[in-house]
Amino acid sequence: MRKRLWAEIDLSTISHNLRQIKKRVGPSVKIMGVVKANAYGHGLIAVSNLLVKEGIDALCVDNVEEGIELRKGGIFIPILILSSFWEEEVDLICNYQLTPTIFEKETAEILSRRALERGRKIKIHINVDTGMGRAGIPYKKAVEFIEEVNKFAGIEIEGIYTHFSSADEEDGKYSSLQISRFQEVVEKLKKRGIDPPLKHIANSAALLNIPSSFNFNCFNAIRPGLLLYGYYPSPLVTRSISLKPSLCLKSRVIFVKRVPPGSFLSYNRTYVTTRSTFIAILPVGYGDGYPRSLSNRGEVLIRGKRFPLVGRVCMNQSLVDTGDIKVKVEDEVVLWGTQGRGKISLEEVALKANTIPNELVTNLSQKVSRVYLGNLPPTRIDS
Ligand SMILES: *Cc1c(COP(=O)(O)O)cnc(C)c1O
Numbered sequence: 056m057r058k059r060l061w062a063e064i065d066l067s068t069i070s071h072n073l074r075q076i077k078k079r080v081g082p083s084v085k086i087m088g089v090v091k092a093n094a095y096g097h098g099l100i101a102v103s104n105l106l107v108k109e110g111i112d113a114l115c116v117d118n119v120e121e122g123i124e125l126r127k128g129g130i131f132i133p134i135l136i137l138s139s140f141w142e143e144e145v146d147l148i149c150n151y152q153l154t155p156t157i158f159e160k161e162t163a164e165i166l167s168r169r170a171l172e173r174g175r176k177i178k179i180h181i182n183v184d185t186g187m188g189r190a191g192i193p194y195k196k197a198v199e200f201i202e203e204v205n206k207f208a209g210i211e212i213e214g215i216y217t218h219f220s221s222a223d224e225e226d227g228k229y230s231s232l233q234i235s236r237f238q239e240v241v242e243k244l245k246k247r248g249i250d251p252p253l254k255h256i257a258n259s260a261a262l263l264n265i266p267s268s269f270n271f272n273c274f275n276a277i278r279p280g281l282l283l284y285g286y287y288p289s290p291l292v293t294r295s296i297s298l299k300p301s302l303c304l305k306s307r308v309i310f311v312k313r314v315p316p317g318s319f320l321s322y323n324r325t326y327v328t329t330r331s332t333f334i335a336i337l338p339v340g341y342g343d344g345y346p347r348s349l350s351n352r353g354e355v356l357i358r359g360k361r362f363p364l365v366g367r368v369c370m371n372q373s374l375v376d377t378g379d380i381k382v383k384v385e386d387e388v389v390l391w392g393t394q395g396r397g398k399i400s401l402e403e404v405a406l407k408a409n410t411i412p413n414e415l416v417t418n419l420s421q422k423v424s425r426v427y428l429g430n431l432p433p434t435r436i437d438s
Pocket residue numbers: 089091137218257258259260278279280281282288
């Protein structure tokens with residue numbers, strides 16, 4: 056069936072982005088690729104298989120369910136669970152050999168007990184809250200806590216990490232404060248004979264903005280997400296890594312009409328034509344994950360040229376004013392990505408939609424087919 060909306064994902068760009076990240080951090084820093092939320096909408100298994108093939112050291116997901124999906128998809132490298140888990144998931148964590156994040160003593164106790172029942176040790180990472188204010192053991196209590204956890208016979212502390220709150224801002228003061236709090240925890244632990252092999256802080260923004268957050272001597276692992284997919288987290292980051300965007304969102308014109316001056320278009324009459332003009336209807340809307348906030352603000356590419364979205368973006372339809380140009384039904388439309396000489400970056404769309412690139416790619420509906428180019432055999436689009 057002819058697709059109304061699809062995402063073309065060029066996997067070779069993800070290989071490129073990973074290599075650029077490696078170049079930035081050096082060969083000795085471990086890379087734990089973040090593939091939560093269906094690999095930021097790019098397809099969990101396809102992306103993860105590629106990252107494994109490219110020699111990534113570990114993967115990070117949000118929760119146990121995602122970890123199990125990876126194992127069932129044939130991924131056998133270490134998988135770190137970033138969020139908390141339910142007690143009933145402890146057996147799954149053991150069975151599927153997932154690496155949980157711990158920041159509560161009770162949880163550590165249960166894990167240790169269940170691991171010992173299986174005659175095993177379970178590897179864990181500890182999340183220290185140095186100022187993100189989300190999950191994690193508060194940094195002031197971290198040393199004492201980790202000493203306690205270290206005593207559990209069924210647990211092996213493989214890693215310790217913290218997460219930046221504001222790495223995508225220009226002013227690095229708060230990030231520096233977080234680094235120094237984390238560093239202090241690491242040093243105090245070392246003095247007490249505890250030195251987890253992996254110590255990590257850097258997310259995508261930090262890899263661009265904060266070189267002191269990764270280095271082999273101290274913070275010897277990183278957790279990039281967004282960069283792998285080829286997008287810059289905010290307009291305020293330095294573009295110190297050269298990226299290739301991996302997802303191009305495409306559609307086709309489904310209807311074309313000519314309207315006279317004074318025509319109201321779409322819900323609530325937010326747009327009225329001032330001249331005779333061609334209007335193209337696209338089969339895409341907020342129900343597909345294309346944000347309604349682009350109403351009267353967004354642009355799309357048709358025949359390599361930019362045209363404005365006019366009127367409200369509807370649930371499954373949008374309108375484009377093509378002026379004097381009579382585009383045709385079935386003409387390809389690019390909502391973000393490149394077409395001929397035209398380019399609309401995801402970052403630009405995110406700014407116009409008043410959000411971040413992450414939200415746009417993760418909001419793409421499951422119904423939107425992912426069509427892979429590059430390392431996988433290309434899927435026919437029109438079959
Ligand atoms: C999502 C997440 C990351 C990756 O963030 P990016 O900004 O996409 O690189 C890293 N660490 C933690 C704890 C996260 O939740």
